[in-house]
Structures are given as structure tokens and as C-alpha cells.
Amino acid sequence: MKKLSHAKELKGTLRVPADKSISHRSIMFGAIANGKTTVRNFLRAEDCLSTLHAFQALGVPIEDDGETITIEGQGFGGLKAVDSPIDIGNSGTTIRLMMGILSGTDFETTLFGDDSLSKRPMNRVMLPLQSMGAELSGDAGSEFPPIIVTGTDQLTTIDYQMPMASAQVKSAILFAALQAHGKSTILEKEVSRNHTEEMIRQFGGTITVSGKKIEIEGPQVLSGQDVIVPGDISSAAFFLVAGAITPNSELTLTNVGINPTRTGIIDVLQAMGAELEITNEDSRNQSADLTVRTSKLKGTTIEGDLIPRLIDELPVIALLATQAEGTTVIKDAEELKVKETNRIDATANELNKLGADITATEDGLIIKGPTPLNGGTVSSLGDHRIGMMLQVAALISKGEVLLDLPEAVAISYPKFFEDIESLITGG
Numbered sequence: 322m323k324k325l326s327h328a329k330e331l332k333g334t335l336r337v338p339a340d341k342s343i344s345h346r347s348i349m350f351g352a353i354a355n356g357k358t359t360v361r362n363f364l365r366a367e368d369c370l371s372t373l374h375a376f377q378a379l380g381v382p383i384e385d386d387g388e389t390i391t392i393e394g395q396g397f398g399g400l401k402a403v404d405s406p407i408d409i410g411n412s413g414t415t416i417r418l419m420m421g422i423l424s425g426t427d428f429e430t431t432l433f434g435d436d437s438l439s440k441r442p443m444n445r446v447m448l449p450l451q452s453m454g455a456e457l458s459g460d461a462g463s464e465f466p467p468i469i470v471t472g473t474d475q476l477t478t479i480d481y482q483m484p485m486a487s488a489q490v491k492s493a494i495l496f497a498a499l500q501a502h503g504k505s506t507i508l509e510k511e512v513s514r515n516h517t518e519e520m521i522r523q524f525g526g527t528i529t530v531s532g533k534k535i536e537i538e539g540p541q542v543l544s545g546q547d548v549i550v551p552g553d554i555s556s557a558a559f560f561l562v563a564g565a566i567t568p569n570s571e572l573t574l575t576n577v578g579i580n581p582t583r584t585g586i587i588d589v590l591q592a593m594g595a596e597l598e599i600t601n602e603d604s605r606n607q608s609a610d611l612t613v614r615t616s617k618l619k620g621t622t623i624e625g626d627l628i629p630r631l632i633d634e635l636p637v638i639a640l641l642a643t644q645a646e647g648t649t650v651i652k653d654a655e656e657l658k659v660k661e662t663n664r665i666d667a668t669a670n671e672l673n674k675l676g677a678d679i680t681a682t683e684d685g686l687i688i689k690g691p692t693p694l695n696g697g698t699v700s701s702l703g704d705h706r707i708g709m710m711l712q713v714a715a716l717i718s719k720g721e722v723l724l725d726l727p728e729a730v731a732i733s734y735p736k737f738f739e740d741i742e743s744l745i746t747g748g
């Protein structure tokens with residue numbers, strides 16, 4: 322049980338850790354490209370290290386000198402069969418994207434994870450990959466890990482209309498389509514984060530994107546690149562909310578990734594009336610500095626195509642809404658139920674323990690504000706984003722907050738508690 326920090330005010334500047342989605346993909350693209358890839362500012366958090374170790378297990382030489390990760394790319398055909406199952410830990414991104422990559426190999430691989438990953442649905446990826454000719458099966462005929470992938474070097478193309486907005490499903494299909502013979506087409510339900518599409522181009526590949534429609538020809542040969550990973554807006558989100566709801570505060574987050582498919586949190590902060598400034602915008606690196614000050618907030622509605630642009634920020638946005646005047650409604654977010662926890666229930670239950678007024682619905686949350694938050698005992702439930710959101714809640718709570726399973730934050734942000742501490746002034 323960890324006693325969480327309280328703050329009278331927050332002041333300072335912070336460089337948030339590297340983007341998790343891009344860090345995963347930098348290892349994957351480096352492994353399947355030909356030649357050397359270097360990755361600077363790689364996120365050394367548990368999830369991305371799961372990806373790194375998985376590709377080392379598949380015979381890809383990957384070295385970390387503490388600053389730069391160097392990958393000796395083997396090309397799609399160069400991955401090697403492994404005798405034992407590969408441990409993917411807690412990472413949904415790793416297992417789902419690897420299923421797409423492994424679908425084109427000529428061997429069998431078993432992927433397994435922790436208790437949380439073993440409950441996350443995989444049919445969303447298995448079904449389209451099976452229709453391309455790969456064999457994938459879950460534990461005892463189910464859709465849950467461990468997953469056995471038996472690849473084929475004869476993958477066929479796919480014309481796929483996605484039933485849910487998911488960058489992981491889209492990316493798994495793209496990795497398989499890069500290895501198939503002919504043109505594949507994907508129609509997204511809503512546009513989701515596009516890092517895979519951008520990195521296909523960065524690594525010398527070709528892909529056509531027009532709104533929700535994606536076309537890709539296979540097979541393609543990719544070549545190694547030098548990647549610099551920007552800061553993660555999903556990690557910055559905790560500080561943006563902390564700065565907006567803690568009295569007398571002003572925080573600047575530097576080098577934050579602002580890929581438009583990820584900036585829904587900025588739209589919501591602005592719609593709720595937060596004092597937010599965007600400076601040093603670098604359009605080539607898609608990064609900027611974000612400054613937030615204590616703000617008078619009002620409720621809003623968050624729905625539709627905005628949801629995939631802020632899906633991982635919804636727990637901390639719900640906390641933000643507890644401090645806003647009026648009702649905030651979050652809809653169309655049923656995907657939250659199949660994350661590391663059911664984040665609809667986890668957010669409502671844990672924040673209500675501290676005095677929030679949140680109702681969980683089938684596809685979102687209804688939050689009435691403003692409500693003062695009290696002390697209490699809460700749990701991350703093993704979910705990094707729930708744990709970090711609760712630490713931000715504790716900053717403004719009027720009593721001691723104890724957090725069970727605080728170690729979950731290391732999944733995406735090992736130094737989170739230290740970074741919060743470094744911004745607390747006036748104690």
C-alpha cells in the first residue's frame with residue numbers, strides 16, 4: 322500500500338517519457354526491416370521491454386547502450402523459431418501486433434502474458450488473420466492467451482471492414498498485409514492512432530490512406546532507419562489534468578508528441594475551458610511544449626470520432642470532470658471495457674470511493690461536478706493508467722489516500738511518482 326502525495330500547488334517543467342506506441346513499433350519495424358535501425362529516446366518501461374525481449378527471443382540482435390537501442394534487422398524472412406513460449410507480460414500492443422508479424426513466418430510460436438493479458442479478447446485480431454491464411458488459436462479453443470500462431474509464407478490479401486476502432490487490430494492486419502501477395506484494403510470504423518501507417522512510410526514502404534480507407538500492396542521490403550521517439554501525450558495527460566485541477570499551479574510539459582490522431586485530450590481541455598498554451602510546435606517531429614495553469618472548468622460531452630483520439634486518457638479525463646461545473650458525458654467508449662481492466666467500472670468505482678459522483682454506463686461515464694475529493698483506500702487494480710489517475714486525484718484530496726498495487730505504473734511510466742514529487746511545491 323502506498324501513501325499518495327498531496328499538493329497545495331504544482332510548479333515546474335517536465336520532459337515526459339517517450340511514447341509507448343511508437344517505442345513498441347520502433348522495435349518491430351527495426352526487426353522486420355533489412356539493415357540497421359537505431360532508436361533514441363526509447364521508452365524503457367515494462368511493456369516496451371516485453372516487445373524488445375520478444376524480438377530478441379526470435380533471433381533479432383538488439384543492443385541497448387543505455388542511450389541508443391540498435392537493432393540488426395533481419396527482414397520479414399529472418400525471424401527464427403523459438404522452442405519455448407514467449408512471455409509478453411501485460412502488453413496488449415505487443416501480443417496483437419506480433420500476431421500480425423508472425424502470421425507470415427513458416428513456423429509456430431506461442432505467446433502468453435500475465436493474468437490481465439490472459440483475459441483480453443484476441444478474436445478481433447485472430448479472425449482477420451485467419452482469413453488471410455494464418456492459423457491462430459487461443460487457450461483451450463477460446464480467444465484468450467496463450468495464443469499459438471502458425472504462420473504461412475502464402476498469406477492472402479484481405480478486404481476488411483473493422484467492427485471496432487482499434488489501432489492494434491489495424492496494425493496487426495497491416496503487418497500481415499505487408500507480407501501477403503497483392504492489395505489489401507482496410508476500412509476503419511473511426512480513425513485510430515496512425516503510427517503504424519507513418520512508420521511504414523518512414524521505413525521506405527508504401528501505403529495509401531484516404532480518410533478511413535487504407536490500401537496496401539504486399540509483399541514489401543523495408544529498410545532500417547534512425548528513429549527518435551517523441552514524448553507520450555498519454556503520459557503528459559496526467560500532468561495536464563494535475564495542473565488544471567490543483568490550486569495555484571503552472572506546469573510545462575516539453576517535447577510532447579502531438580500527432581493529430583492522439584490529441585483528443587487537448588480538444589477536451591480546451592472545450593472544458595482549461596488554460597492551456599501550446600508553444601515550440603515542431604511540425605516535422607510532431608511535438609510541442611504544453612503549459613497548463615489552474616483552471617475554472619465546465620462539463621462537456623465526449624463521443625464519436627473523438628473517442629479513439631483520447632481512449633487511454635478517459636480515466637484521467639473523468640477525474641478532470643469531477644472538478645468541472647456541470648455534467649460531463651462520455652459515450653461510444655465501450656472499448657474501455659477490454660483494456661488492462663474494465664476502465665469504465667474501475668474509474669467510476671475507485672473515484673467514487675473518494676467522493677466523486679460518477680455513473681458507469683454501457684459505453685461510458687456520466688460525471689457530475691464539481692465534487693470535493695476525500696481521503697480513502699483505493700487500488701490501481703493492476704492497471705497503470707488507473708494507478709496514475711488516482712495519484713493525480715490524491716493531489717487534491719482532503720485526506721490521506723492509500724493506493725494498493727502502485728507498482729502497476731511501471732508498465733508505461735516507471736518514474737511517475739518521482740516526477741509528480743518533483744513538481745510539488747508548498748507541500
Ligand code: SPQ
Nearest residue numbers: 342411412413414486487488489490633660661
Ligand atoms: O498495449 P495495451 O496494454 O493495449 O495499452 C493501452 C494503454 O492504456 O497503454 C490500452 F490498454 O493502449 C493501447 C490503446 O488503447 C495502445 C495502442 C497502440 O499502441 O496501438 C492502441 C490502443 O488500443 P486499441 O485496442 O484501441 O487498438
